[in-house]
Amino acid sequence: MTTVEAIYEGGVFKPVAPVALPERQRVRLRFEPVAADETLAWLERMRDAREALRAECGTFPDSTPDIAEDRLRDV
Numbered sequence: 873m874t875t876v877e878a879i880y881e882g883g884v885f886k887p888v889a890p891v892a893l894p895e896r897q898r899v900r901l902r903f904e905p906v907a908a909d910e911t912l913a914w915l916e917r918m919r920d921a922r923e924a925l926r927a928e929c930g931t932f933p934d935s936t937p938d939i940a941e942d943r944l945r946d947v
Contacts, residue, residue, distance in 0.1 A: 876891055888914075
């Protein structure tokens with residue numbers, strides 16, 4: 873059995889990471905709410921990962937206008 877973290881939003885469960893399943897694969901879900909402190913720890917790990925990427929690759933844009941502007945610089 874595989875455990876997948878997801879967020880329930882708008883009537884749909886959205887995985888927080890990629891899932892190795894074919895499209896339209898039927899699955900059975902069991903619910904285990906994640907405590908707020910676990911969510912905060914996950915967010916902190918994601919911040920650390922983002923900072924590590926930034927340190928390795930330099931800054932990267934955070935919004936669509938910034939992405940468009942960044943792409944124009946490469947032309």
